[in-house]
Each structure stands twice: as C-alpha cells, then as structure tokens.
Amino acid sequence: MTDHAYDLECIDISRKFGSVRAVDDVSLSIPRGSFFSILGPSGCGKTTLMRMIAGFEKPDHGDIRIKGSSVLNAAPNKRNVKMVFQHLALFPMMNVYDNIAYGLRCSGTSKADIQKKVHDVLERVALPDVAKRDIGQLSGGQKQRIAIARCMVLDPDVLLLDEPLGALDLKLREAMKIELKLLQHQFNTTFVYITHDQSEALVMSDQVAVMNNGRFEQVGTPQMLYQQPATAFVAGFVGDSNIWKAKVTAVSATGVTVCTGAGTQLQARLSAEQPCRAGDNVVIYVRPEFMQVQALGAIEGQAVSELNTLQGHVDSVLFNGANSRLLVRTPEQALVEADVTLTGGSDDIRPGAAIALQWSSQQTLCFPESSV
Numbered sequence: 533m534t535d536h537a538y539d540l541e542c543i544d545i546s547r548k549f550g551s552v553r554a555v556d557d558v559s560l561s562i563p564r565g566s567f568f569s570i571l572g573p574s575g576c577g578k579t580t581l582m583r584m585i586a587g588f589e590k591p592d593h594g595d596i597r598i599k600g601s602s603v604l605n606a607a608p609n610k611r612n613v614k615m616v617f618q619h620l621a622l623f624p625m626m627n628v629y630d631n632i633a634y635g636l637r638c639s640g641t642s643k644a645d646i647q648k649k650v651h652d653v654l655e656r657v658a659l660p661d662v663a664k665r666d667i668g669q670l671s672g673g674q675k676q677r678i679a680i681a682r683c684m685v686l687d688p689d690v691l692l693l694d695e696p697l698g699a700l701d702l703k704l705r706e707a708m709k710i711e712l713k714l715l716q717h718q719f720n721t722t723f724v725y726i727t728h729d730q731s732e733a734l735v736m737s738d739q740v741a742v743m744n745n746g747r748f749e750q751v752g753t754p755q756m757l758y759q760q761p762a763t764a765f766v767a768g769f770v771g772d773s774n775i776w777k778a779k780v781t782a783v784s785a786t787g788v789t790v791c792t793g794a795g796t797q798l799q800a801r802l803s804a805e806q807p808c809r810a811g812d813n814v815v816i817y818v819r820p821e822f823m824q825v826q827a828l829g830a831i832e833g834q835a836v837s838e839l840n841t842l843q844g845h846v847d848s849v850l851f852n853g854a855n856s857r858l859l860v861r862t863p864e865q866a867l868v869e870a871d872v873t874l875t876g877g878s879d880d881i882r883p884g885a886a887i888a889l890q891w892s893s894q895q896t897l898c899f900p901e902s903s904v
C-alpha cells in the first residue's frame with residue numbers, strides 16, 4: 533500500500549450558485565492525523581466546502597483526494613469520510629449501543645465484531661458504561677462524544693465536524709474544545725472542523741485556514757495567524773486589535789512610517805504579502821496586549837524611544853480576571869484598548885490617570901486601505 537503524506541487534498545476547487553461564488557478556487561493539503569480548522573464568518577463558504585469534501589455537493593472544477601486518490605466521482609457513502617453535524621443527528625429512538633452499531637450493521641459486520649468495536653470506541657471516548665442508555669438520558673457533552681464515537685467506530689480517513697459545539701452553552705463549549713482536541717489525539721485521525729469562532733479554531737487546531745468570500749485568506753498555525761496575519765481580514769478576524777487609519781510617509785527596507793489623522797508618526801512592520809508605498813492610505817492594527825502601559829511621569833525625560841508612543845487618559849478599567857482591559861482616550865484616536873495585569877500597587881492606572889502607551893514597530897501591522 534502506498535503511504536500518503538496527506539489524508540485530504542483539495543486542488544483548485546470551486547462551486548458557484550447562480551452568480552454567488554460560494555467556494556472560489558480553494559486548495560488545501562492536510563497532513564495525516566492533524567486537526568485542521570476552516571474559520572470564517574457566516575456565508576464565507578465553509579459549509580459548501582465541507583459538503584464537497586463529504587460528497588453531498590459536486591465542485592464545478594478541481595479535484596478532491598483522500599489519501600492520494602481522487603474521490604470526485606465517489607458517492608458520499610463510498611468515501612471514507614464521516615461527518616458530525618451541529619445537531620449531531622443521533623437517532624433518538626435508539627439507545628447508545630444501537631446508534632453506534634448502526635453503521636457497522638449496514639456494512640454487514642458480524643455481531644461479535646460489532647460488540648467488540650462498540651465497546652472499544654465507548655472506552656476511547658471515556659463513556660464505557662452508557663451503552664444501554666437512551667440518547668435522551670445523556671448530557672450535551674456526552675451526546676457530542678457519542679456522535680463522534682458513532683463516526684469513529686467506522687474508522688474513517690477523515691472526520692468532518694460542522695460547528696458541532698454551536699448548540700452548547702458557553703461553559704460546556706469551553707470544556708468540549710479541550711475534549712475534542714484530546715479525542716483527536718487519541719484517535720490520531722484527521723479532523724476537519726468548521727467554525728466561525730476564532731477561539732475554538734485557535735485552541736484546537738494544528739493548522740487553520742481563514743476563509744472569506746469563498747477564498748482562503750491565509751493557512752497557518754494558530755500562532756502564525758495571530759502573530760503574522762497575511763491580510764487585513766485575518767488581522768481583524770483573528771484576535772482583538774486597535775484599528776486606525778493613517779497615511780504612509782516613508783518606506784524603508786525594515787518598515788514604514790505612517791502619520792495618523794492627528795499628525796502622530798508611528799513605525800509599522802512592512803507586510804510581505806501586501807506592501808505599501810509612500811502616499812498610500814493604510815490601516816494600522818495593534819493588539820491590546822502588545823501595549824505597555826506607563827504612568828506618564830515614567831517616560832517624561834526619557835531619551836527618544838524606539839517604541840511607538842501615544843499619550844492619553846484612562847477612561848475605564850474593565851476587570852477581566854487575569855488581565856484588565858484599559859480604555860484609553862488619546863487626543864487623536866477615539867478610544868485605544870490596552871491589556872494590563874494590575875497588581876495591588878497599580879494605583880497609577882485608574883480612571884482619569886495620565887498614561888503613555890508604548891509598543892514596538894514589529895507589533896504594528898500595516899495594510900493598504902484598499903485591501904480592507
């Protein structure tokens with residue numbers, strides 16, 4: 533048997549509905565045994581892409597390969613791909629055992645094998661004692677695990693998960709993020725997870741594709757998307773940012789100098805994918821946690837800093853557990869957000885206090901306004 537590096541490949545696939553390009557020339561290669569998320573806003577084409585991989589929708593052009601072989605002409609039940617839907621689609625009239633055994637019975641597996649496989653998979657999802665329970669007697673989190681067990685008992689090459697946490701309350705969703713990641717490790721099967729929730733995608737995934745208007749804006753590790761977003765869309769969609777308009781006044785090999793509407797000069801990193809030229813209108817992105825907050829007195833008399841600096845007054849302090857978020861009113865930007873860890877002695881940082889915000893040019897992203 534040939535050994536393939538990729539469990540799933542999509543090669544230049546597209547799907548139009550009338551004039552809507554739901555999926556527009558998308559390619560992806562998912563290495564074996566990884567957790568891959570497709571992240572994007574409502575209507576960006578995630579479900580259409582997933583449906584094409586599962587075989588419920590045919591691409592207008594392009595190819596889809598599972599373990600190196602094209603499945604374009606294979607019906608959904610002939611692809612070794614299983615799917616967990618948002619509403620799980622468990623059979624309410626059957627107990628847990630029969631739900632999980634269903635697919636095995638359809639494929640003619642012997643009774644003894646079914647028994648062994650069902651019990652094995654229940655062990656693996658850490659629910660060894662629920663085989664006889666009705667579906668209605670399970671908690672939301674247990675139903676999720678049974679929905680995954682029902683697919684995994686069939687030993688798929690790829691498991692597709694279509695926003696499976698969407699119907700859960702916030703607390704359970706947080707717990708299930710971690711559980712899903714652990715289950716994926718445990719089965720060592722490629723999971724393709726679609727979501728509009730960036731925190732789900734960042735926590736669970738080895739790789740994330742950020743999708744917008746039917747296209748992939750960027751594919752990378754969660755860290756890469758967060759620290760080096762390739763486009764303005766990714767910078768705005770993944771994580772929080774302060775976002776300001778500015779104009780480029782100079783470009784050097786290492787970065788750009790921009791001038792904000794109120795005349796403050798800031799240094800920013802030059803984007804390799806979307807470079808700017810002098811005179812361009814741009815949009816600047818700075819994450820709240822990259823800002824260092826100083827009492828104004830602490831920087832007065834300081835030699836000219838390499839860092840970008842904005843001065844302002846604390847408007848509000850929003851307590852958020854480990855960190856607090858400051859809303860800072862500066863002369864030029866309406867409200868700037870900065871994250872700080874406030875300790876008992878942080879009396880300088882209170883509403884009304886005069887402070888300076890400082891951050892480096894490398895933490896300042898700059899994209900052409902025309903790309904936003």
Ligand code: ATP
Pocket residue numbers: 549552553554572573574575576577578579580581728
């Ligand atoms: P959501 O997160 O809201 O489910 P999505 O990212 O999954 O959205 P899709 O459901 O794939 O997006 O839809 C992408 C685009 O294609 C949308 O504009 C949608 O209206 C359109 N579309 C999807 N399916 C069809 C269809 N069967 N007929 C016509 N248009 C469709």
